[in-house]
Amino acid sequence: MVLIFAETWNGQFKKSTFEAVRYGAECAKAxxxxxxxxxxxACDPLVETLGAYGAAKVVHLKGSDRFExxxxxxxxxxxxxxxxxxxxxxxxxxNGKSLAGVLAAKANxxxxxxxxxxxxxxxxxxxxxxxxxSKGIEQCSSATACTVLVLVPNALGTGAAGAEQAAxxxxxxxxxxxxxxxxxxxASGKIPLPEAERVVSAGRGLKGPDNWGMVEELAAVLxxxxxxxxxxxxxxxxxxxxxxxxxxxxxxxxxYIAIGISGAIQHLAGVSGxxxxxxxxxxxxxxxxxxxxxxxxxxxxDVLPRLTAALKAHLN
Amino acid sequence: MKxxxxxxxxxxxxxxxxxxxxxxxxxxAGVQFVINPYDEFGLTKAxxxxxxxxxxxxxxxxxxxxxxxxxxxxxxxGADDAVRLDGVPTDALQVASELAAHIQGAGYxxxxxxxxxxxxxxxxVPGALAALLDLPFVNACIGxxxxxxxxxxxxxxxxxxxxxxxxxPLVIGGxxxxxxxxxxxxxxMRGIMTARTKPLAVTALTGAAAAxxxxxxxxxxxxxxxxxxxxSNLDELVRRLHEExxxx
Ligand SMILES: Cc1cc2nc3c(=O)[nH]c(=O)nc-3n(C[C@H](O)[C@H](O)[C@H](O)COP(=O)(O)OP(=O)(O)OC[C@H]3O[C@@H](n4cnc5c(N)ncnc54)[C@H](O)[C@@H]3O)c2cc1C
Ligand SMILES: Nc1ncnc2c1ncn2[C@@H]1O[C@H](COP(=O)(O)O)[C@@H](O)[C@H]1O
Numbered sequence: 299m300v301l302i303f304a305e306t307w308n309g310q311f312k313k314s315t316f317e318a319v320r321y322g323a324e325c326a327k328a329x330x331x332x333x334x335x336x337x338x339x340a341c342d343p344l345v346e347t348l349g350a351y352g353a354a355k356v357v358h359l360k361g362s363d364r365f366e367x368x369x370x371x372x373x374x375x376x377x378x379x380x381x382x383x384x385x386x387x388x389x390x391x392x393n394g395k396s397l398a399g400v401l402a403a404k405a406n407x408x409x410x411x412x413x414x415x416x417x418x419x420x421x422x423x424x425x426x427x428x429x430x431x432s433k434g435i436e437q438c439s440s441a442t443a444c445t446v447l448v449l450v451p452n453a454l455g456t457g458a459a460g461a462e463q464a465a466x467x468x469x470x471x472x473x474x475x476x477x478x479x480x481x482x483x484x485a486s487g488k489i490p491l492p493e494a495e496r497v498v499s500a501g502r503g504l505k506g507p508d509n510w511g512m513v514e515e516l517a518a519v520l521x522x523x524x525x526x527x528x529x530x531x532x533x534x535x536x537x538x539x540x541x542x543x544x545x546x547x548x549x550x551x552x553x554y555i556a557i558g559i560s561g562a563i564q565h566l567a568g569v570s571g572x573x574x575x576x577x578x579x580x581x582x583x584x585x586x587x588x589x590x591x592x593x594x595x596x597x598x599x600d601v602l603p604r605l606t607a608a609l610k611a612h613l614n
Numbered sequence: 615m616k617x618x619x620x621x622x623x624x625x626x627x628x629x630x631x632x633x634x635x636x637x638x639x640x641x642x643a644g645v646q647f648v649i650n651p652y653d654e655f656g657l658t659k660a661x662x663x664x665x666x667x668x669x670x671x672x673x674x675x676x677x678x679x680x681x682x683x684x685x686x687x688x689x690x691x692g693a694d695d696a697v698r699l700d701g702v703p704t705d706a707l708q709v710a711s712e713l714a715a716h717i718q719g720a721g722y723x724x725x726x727x728x729x730x731x732x733x734x735x736x737x738x739v740p741g742a743l744a745a746l747l748d749l750p751f752v753n754a755c756i757g758x759x760x761x762x763x764x765x766x767x768x769x770x771x772x773x774x775x776x777x778x779x780x781x782x783p784l785v786i787g788g789x790x791x792x793x794x795x796x797x798x799x800x801x802x803m804r805g806i807m808t809a810r811t812k813p814l815a816v817t818a819l820t821g822a823a824a825a826x827x828x829x830x831x832x833x834x835x836x837x838x839x840x841x842x843x844x845x846s847n848l849d850e851l852v853r854r855l856h857e858e859x860x861x862x
Binding site for chain 2: 367371395399400401402409410411412428429430433436438439440442445448476485488490492493538548553564567570573574589590591592593595601612
């Protein structure tokens with residue numbers, strides 16, 4: 299069977315969870331086995347609703363609300379062993395990435411991260427992943443009885459939700475952690491970048507932090523996350539958590555709009571997985587145009603407000 | 615405080631990646647190798663902690679002789695000694711097992727890894743290492759304060775950050791924020807001179823098996839040429855995003 303870590307945040311399923319469940323369900327179908335999702339801690343929606351994405355069953359582990367890598371890996375690893383999991387599917391969120399290595403070592407399972415497609419073979423398990431900061435595509439195989447697969451969020455999609463309900467089973471288990479999570483600060487209403495379907499990003503071409511209002515307006519109209527180039531976060535114009543690229547966050551949105559960003563190789567490495575790239579730059583020679591689908595050679599200060607207005611008109 | 619910094623040796627961020635003829639492996643020709651950028655933040659943090667609390671900073675890489683230049687650079691930046699686990703790793707669990715075998719019983723208080731290496735982007739070694747050593751683990755670590763045998767850490771979570779308390783010894787997967795870009799150290803002449811005589815031990819492997827294997831590599835398909843749109847006609851861009859790209 300295929301086990302899926304169905305991550306929640308504040309009692310709600312993350313969007314990436316639906317994607318992971320769908321992925322696990324496809325893997326199970328291809329092997330003629332069952333997809334079982336695991337929910338840990340408080341969950342407001344009925345866990346049965348994961349059936350809509352292909353889970354046959356959901357095991358709801360009660361007893362812990364806060365993510366702790368050893369505690370979660372211990373509980374999930376024990377369940378995987380009990381149920382005889384051949385794959386454990388985890389989305390590459392912050393918690394998913396913290397969990398994966400710990401879980402793999404505890405479950406004595408090979409671990410393939412950055413997965414961007416369904417497996418091409420199940421014996422041996424072989425799957426496509428991204429490597430070299432999106433500059434390469436690797437086919438990777440695993441030789442262990444169970445393999446942990448860590449998905450790139452947004453790379454596969456959730457598929458259409460059905461109406462099926464999964465079977466549900468509650469369990470009380472002991473969570474044994476080794477660290478103590480304290481206060482969490484999450485900016486409310488902000489879309490976490492790896493999950494955002496659309497991202498509006500700006501660079502040094504914007505000249506200063508006071509000019510980000512127009513970037514945020516464009517993002518608001520598109521219901522997009524906001525990002526920036528590395529120098530912009532280094533100088534403190536924007537928070538580090540918005541820095542995308544080879545040494546920042548890697549994103550795979552449907553739409554990436556880059557404004558006043560030159561398109562250095564390190565920047566492209568983190569965003570080239572975007573489905574559609576729009577570049578706005580006043581320098582026709584900016585390297586980013588080579589990686590763009592649509593380009594506008596123009597001054598950001600002139601183009602942005604008009605683009606926001608045009609999009610608003612279209613979306614209304 | 616006895617600190618170990620695990621370093622991976624990776625192609626420079628500006629490197630154009632090429633694969634050998636049949637896509638079997640990375641073609642290292644013309645590629646400059648550097649300390650993994652995430653590990654550079656960790657190394658600087660380790661040196662700062664040593665300056666405050668005393669102790670030592672050891673750097674370790676599992677790799678063949680070609681990684682020694684990277685270890686020497688870490689020594690030039692200020693690490694006290696270096697260890698090379700002699701072999702060519704092919705898998706994260708194998709790396710974690712060999713590192714764990716070296717660390718077991720060696721008395722390190724803090725094991726600093728990077729959140730991921732920018733070559734294979736695995737991000738698996740630090741957590742696997744913590745599990746094998748049965749030590750607390752904090753990933754995407756952007757802040758670390760040590761008092762006595764306890765640590766207060768800050769880690770990045772989706773859309774924000776979270777405080778974590780843990781006791782030493784401890785394993786972290788670190789990144790920028792651990793120290794700032796401006797605090798990163800570059801080797802000076804004296805550092806480069808002394809690095810030549812600092813100890814670099816070459817240690818044999820225990821023979822840990824790889825769980826996964828790279829079958830082949832390819833480059834992503836090249837993008838079609840950009841479609842330029844007249845900046846005075848932004849409705850055209852909106853139309854194409856809607857009708858052609860279908861993203862709005
Ligand atoms: C080890 C290392 C790691 C790195 N990692 C990353 C990373 O992860 N992410 C990252 O982004 N960078 C990274 N970099 C930095 C990268 O090399 C570039 O320096 C950086 O991406 C440039 O940022 P930028 O495009 O905002 O600024 P610039 O290169 O200064 O470009 C500004 C652009 O704005 C345009 N512009 C100016 N005025 C206007 C206007 N009025 N309207 C429209 N356009 C305008 C200019 O034509 C120019 O193209 C890394 C570098 C190193 C050495
Ligand atoms: N061959 C290696 N030798 C020493 N440390 C390593 C090695 N590979 C990975 N690491 C450590 O593990 C971190 C994450 O690497 P990875 O899991 O390979 O993405 C790196 O930043 C290093 O700290």
